Amino acid sequence: MLAAPEPSPDPSLSETDANQTFDALIWALSRPGIPRGLPAAGEARIIRALLDRECRAYSADPLILPEIMRTGAQIAEIDAADHVFLGALQDLAPLDRIALGSDLYPDDGATVVLRGQIGQGPGLRLSGPGIESTLTVQIGGLPSGFWQKRRALIRYPMGFEIFILDGAAVIGIPRSTDIEVL
Amino acid sequence: MAYVATRGGERAIEQSERLFREAMGGFDKARVTEIKQSLPYLIDRVMGEASLYDEDLAAIALAQTGGELYEAVLLLRAWRTTQPRLQVAAPVEQEQLFTHRRISAAFKDIPGGQVLGPTLDYAHRILATEVLQGADYKPAPVDPAEAPSPAYQPSVSTWQAENDLLDLPDPDGTEGNDIPDLTREPLLFPSKRAHTLQSLARAETGGVLALGYAAMRGYGQAHPTVNELRLAEAEIEVTHPDGRSFSAGRVKVSQAEVVDKKGEKLGIGYAATFGWNEVKCIAAATLDLNSPGADKGAPTEEEFFLYHTEGVESSGFCIHFKLPHYVTFQSSLDAMRDAKAKKAAANIAKEPAE
Amino acid sequence: MKLADLTKPWEALSYGFLDASAKREMRRKMLKSIAVPGCQMPYASREVPMARGWGTGGLQVSLTLVNPRTRVKVIDQGADDSVNAASIRRFIARVAGTPTTMDTLEAGLIQSRHRVPEEILRDDQVLVLQVPNPEPLRSVQPNMSIARQMHADADYGRMWLQLYEQIVRSGRVMQGASYPSLVHGRHVMTPSPIPRWDVPKQHMARHLTILSAGREKRIFAVPPFTRVEPLVFSDVPYKVEDHGDLTCTRSGTRGYFMNEIPQNDGTSAYEVSDSEWGVKTIRAAEDGGETRGETWYKDGKMS
Structure with missing residues (x-):
C-alpha cells in the first residue's frame, strides 16, 4: 500500500526570508544595474541566505561579524574569503586582495557586498550579459576610482561579483559586466 | 480530435508503483528486525554504499525496495540529504579498532597475531537444501579459545615502517570541519586524499571489484599483496557542546592495506568502509595502490575509477536510458536525412561529368 | 550551548525537501554560474528521491528556487504528461506546496528536459534545463580534468576540428541535439540536449536559463540578454531541423518542432512536440478562445 500523500510542509520564516532574499539576489545579478528589493535592509538577510559552515567570510564592519559567526562560517582574511563584506568602503586598498578564482575554477572568485547610494553619484554605462544593449545607472558612496x-x-x-546595498535595495554587478564611467 | 486530458502520465506512474509494491506486500517492524538480524552483510554493504550507518534504516530500505540494492542505497542517500551534520567525530587510529578479524598474507605471523575471526573463507560452499525438507540449519557452537587474541593491535604497516620497508604517508593534521567532505563538495581532480578515500568507501561493491580485478589481472602496474585485512568496530567519539567527549556508539568497519613489491620499498594502497565488506576493501585498496602515475583513461586512474564506481550515479544513468529520447532522436534523424539528401544531390551533379 | 542547539526542531520533511545548507550551496553556485555565463560550476549535488540521470540536477535548482507561490510547469520532450515530467511535477508540488500549471505563460518556473517551449518566455520566468552531460568537449576529450583545462585555456581547436571533419565527411555538421554553442564569446557550452530548433531561443532571451547536471555535479547558466552562438563556419550556416513546413496531424498547428510518428503504411505523421501548444491550438479552434502567446518561431522561421 502506498502511504497517503502527506500534506506539503510549510516554509519556516527563515526559509521564506532566505528564499525571498535569494530571489532578489539572483534577479539582480541576472540584470546588472537594475535595483531589486530585499525583504529587509542590511547585510543580515544576504548572510543568512548564502553563508554556512562551508564558507569563509571577511567583514570590514565589525557589527556584521556576529551575524556571520552565527551561520558557522569561518572568519577569514580578505584574500581567503569567498564572501567579503566591505560595508561603506573608504579606500580602494581592500579590492586588491579579493579572491578572483582561477581560469580553471572561476567560481572561487568572491562575492563582495558593499554599501552605496543608488541613484546618486557618477553615472555608469553598463553592458554585457543581462543587459539588452546598454544601461545607465548612478551609484554613489564609493571611493573614486572604484570602477x-x-x-x-x-x-x-576570473573576477568577483559585487552586490551594492542601499537600504533594502540591491544592485548586482557580475564580473561579466563592462562598466564605463561617464 | 483533441489531445487527451494530460492526466494520463500521472495515473500511469501511480499505478506502476502500486504494481511493484503489491508484489511484495506490506511490511512491519518485525520484518525490519528480521532483515537486520538475518542479513548483516547485506545491511553492511548497503550502509557502506549509502555512506550512512544505521542498521534499522538500511533494513527498512531493503524491505521497501524488495532488495533492489541500487534503489535501497539511493533511498538511504536521499534520506541522508535531509539530515543536518551535527558533529565531526574524532579520528580513529588503527590500534584503537576493536578487532574481530585481522589477517596478513605478507607474513606467516605478525605482531599481535593472525586473528582469523568470522569468515566463510574455509567453508565448503554446500547449499543447505535439507532446510527444504524441514530440517533446521543449526550452526555448531564456537569453542572459546584458550587464550583470546588481543582486541587491539597495531597495523602491519607500522612494523614495516619501523623496519624501513615502507614509508607511511605523511600524517594529515586536518581536523574537524576542515576535513573535505565528499557529500558537501564536488569531486574534482586531482582528488583530495580525503575525497578519494571517501569515494572508495561509498563506491558500489561490484564496480570496485570489476575495476580492481582488472588491475589485479594486469591492467594495473602493481600486483597486490594483502598486507593486512581487518574487520573491526570503531568507537564514534564526539564532543558534547559542554566540552566533554563521549562515545556515541560503535560502528562496524573494514579496512585493507595492500602493498606492491616493485621498488626498494613497499608501495601501499589503502581503503576502508562502513560495515564488513572484504571484497570491496581489497579491490578498492588495489585501485588506490595502482593509481599513482596511472595513465589518463586507464581503469586504475583516479578519475576513471572514482567516477565509474559511484553506484548511485552509474545505476541512475544506466536506467535513465529508459526515458523517452525522441526529441534528440528526431534531431539526429533530421541531420542524417539531410546529409543523405546532400550526398544524393552531389552524386547526381557529378554523374554527367563522368 | 546545549546539544539541542546543534540541531533543529524535528520535521518530517524540510520545505522543498533540501535542507537549508544544501539550498545555500545551490544559491552560491547559481550566482557564480550567472556571473560567468556558460561556464560549468561544480557543486556537491545532494542525492534526492529520484535516480541520478532523471532530472536530479534540475530538481535541486527548482527546489531551491520555489516558494509556495511559484507556479511550476514540468515538461519532458516538450510534453507535460510524459511520465517523468508528471513524477517531477508531483514531487515538487508535494514537498514545496507549489501550484502547478501546464500553460507556459502561467508558469513562474519551468523545469524541462530536452525542449524549450515554443512560446516566448518573459523576464519573470526561469527556465531550468536538465542536463545529462554538461561537457560539450566530452566527444573529443572524455577526461573531465583535461576538458576543464581546455575550457580554462579557451582551447576549442579540437571541437572545431570535429565539426570540420563532419562537414568534410557528410557535407554538414552531424550534431543533432546538444549543439555546442559559444556563450558570451568565451565559454563553449552544451545547451543541453535540446534540438537545434531551440538553441536560438537561448540567444539574447529575456528570461534566465539555469542548466543543471545532478549526476555530473555541474551547474551553468545563460542570463537574460546573453549571446549564445552555435559553433558554425562562416560558409556553412547553422541549420535547425527541417520542421518549419510540417503540420501537426492532431492540432493542425504548423511551423513548430514536431514529433515524427511512424505509420503502418510506411509514411510518417507529425505531432507538435510542445504538447500544451497543441492543446491550446485545439482549444482555440473548438471554442475560439485564444490563449496562445507569442512564439519565437513565426511561420516556421525564427523571428
Whole structure:
C-alpha cells in the first residue's frame, strides 16, 4: 500500500526570508544595474541566505561579524574569503586582495557586498550579459576610482561579483559586466 | 480530435508503483528486525554504499525496495540529504579498532597475531537444501579459545615502517570541519586524499571489484599483496557542546592495506568502509595502490575509477536510458536525412561529368 | 550551548525537501554560474528521491528556487504528461506546496528536459534545463580534468576540428541535439540536449536559463540578454531541423518542432512536440478562445 500523500510542509520564516532574499539576489545579478528589493535592509538577510559552515567570510564592519559567526562560517582574511563584506568602503586598498578564482575554477572568485547610494553619484554605462544593449545607472558612496580599479582587477573569467546595498535595495554587478564611467 | 486530458502520465506512474509494491506486500517492524538480524552483510554493504550507518534504516530500505540494492542505497542517500551534520567525530587510529578479524598474507605471523575471526573463507560452499525438507540449519557452537587474541593491535604497516620497508604517508593534521567532505563538495581532480578515500568507501561493491580485478589481472602496474585485512568496530567519539567527549556508539568497519613489491620499498594502497565488506576493501585498496602515475583513461586512474564506481550515479544513468529520447532522436534523424539528401544531390551533379 | 542547539526542531520533511545548507550551496553556485555565463560550476549535488540521470540536477535548482507561490510547469520532450515530467511535477508540488500549471505563460518556473517551449518566455520566468552531460568537449576529450583545462585555456581547436571533419565527411555538421554553442564569446557550452530548433531561443532571451547536471555535479547558466552562438563556419550556416513546413496531424498547428510518428503504411505523421501548444491550438479552434502567446518561431522561421 502506498502511504497517503502527506500534506506539503510549510516554509519556516527563515526559509521564506532566505528564499525571498535569494530571489532578489539572483534577479539582480541576472540584470546588472537594475535595483531589486530585499525583504529587509542590511547585510543580515544576504548572510543568512548564502553563508554556512562551508564558507569563509571577511567583514570590514565589525557589527556584521556576529551575524556571520552565527551561520558557522569561518572568519577569514580578505584574500581567503569567498564572501567579503566591505560595508561603506573608504579606500580602494581592500579590492586588491579579493579572491578572483582561477581560469580553471572561476567560481572561487568572491562575492563582495558593499554599501552605496543608488541613484546618486557618477553615472555608469553598463553592458554585457543581462543587459539588452546598454544601461545607465548612478551609484554613489564609493571611493573614486572604484570602477577603474575593478576593471583593472578582473581578468574574465576570473573576477568577483559585487552586490551594492542601499537600504533594502540591491544592485548586482557580475564580473561579466563592462562598466564605463561617464 | 483533441489531445487527451494530460492526466494520463500521472495515473500511469501511480499505478506502476502500486504494481511493484503489491508484489511484495506490506511490511512491519518485525520484518525490519528480521532483515537486520538475518542479513548483516547485506545491511553492511548497503550502509557502506549509502555512506550512512544505521542498521534499522538500511533494513527498512531493503524491505521497501524488495532488495533492489541500487534503489535501497539511493533511498538511504536521499534520506541522508535531509539530515543536518551535527558533529565531526574524532579520528580513529588503527590500534584503537576493536578487532574481530585481522589477517596478513605478507607474513606467516605478525605482531599481535593472525586473528582469523568470522569468515566463510574455509567453508565448503554446500547449499543447505535439507532446510527444504524441514530440517533446521543449526550452526555448531564456537569453542572459546584458550587464550583470546588481543582486541587491539597495531597495523602491519607500522612494523614495516619501523623496519624501513615502507614509508607511511605523511600524517594529515586536518581536523574537524576542515576535513573535505565528499557529500558537501564536488569531486574534482586531482582528488583530495580525503575525497578519494571517501569515494572508495561509498563506491558500489561490484564496480570496485570489476575495476580492481582488472588491475589485479594486469591492467594495473602493481600486483597486490594483502598486507593486512581487518574487520573491526570503531568507537564514534564526539564532543558534547559542554566540552566533554563521549562515545556515541560503535560502528562496524573494514579496512585493507595492500602493498606492491616493485621498488626498494613497499608501495601501499589503502581503503576502508562502513560495515564488513572484504571484497570491496581489497579491490578498492588495489585501485588506490595502482593509481599513482596511472595513465589518463586507464581503469586504475583516479578519475576513471572514482567516477565509474559511484553506484548511485552509474545505476541512475544506466536506467535513465529508459526515458523517452525522441526529441534528440528526431534531431539526429533530421541531420542524417539531410546529409543523405546532400550526398544524393552531389552524386547526381557529378554523374554527367563522368 | 546545549546539544539541542546543534540541531533543529524535528520535521518530517524540510520545505522543498533540501535542507537549508544544501539550498545555500545551490544559491552560491547559481550566482557564480550567472556571473560567468556558460561556464560549468561544480557543486556537491545532494542525492534526492529520484535516480541520478532523471532530472536530479534540475530538481535541486527548482527546489531551491520555489516558494509556495511559484507556479511550476514540468515538461519532458516538450510534453507535460510524459511520465517523468508528471513524477517531477508531483514531487515538487508535494514537498514545496507549489501550484502547478501546464500553460507556459502561467508558469513562474519551468523545469524541462530536452525542449524549450515554443512560446516566448518573459523576464519573470526561469527556465531550468536538465542536463545529462554538461561537457560539450566530452566527444573529443572524455577526461573531465583535461576538458576543464581546455575550457580554462579557451582551447576549442579540437571541437572545431570535429565539426570540420563532419562537414568534410557528410557535407554538414552531424550534431543533432546538444549543439555546442559559444556563450558570451568565451565559454563553449552544451545547451543541453535540446534540438537545434531551440538553441536560438537561448540567444539574447529575456528570461534566465539555469542548466543543471545532478549526476555530473555541474551547474551553468545563460542570463537574460546573453549571446549564445552555435559553433558554425562562416560558409556553412547553422541549420535547425527541417520542421518549419510540417503540420501537426492532431492540432493542425504548423511551423513548430514536431514529433515524427511512424505509420503502418510506411509514411510518417507529425505531432507538435510542445504538447500544451497543441492543446491550446485545439482549444482555440473548438471554442475560439485564444490563449496562445507569442512564439519565437513565426511561420516556421525564427523571428
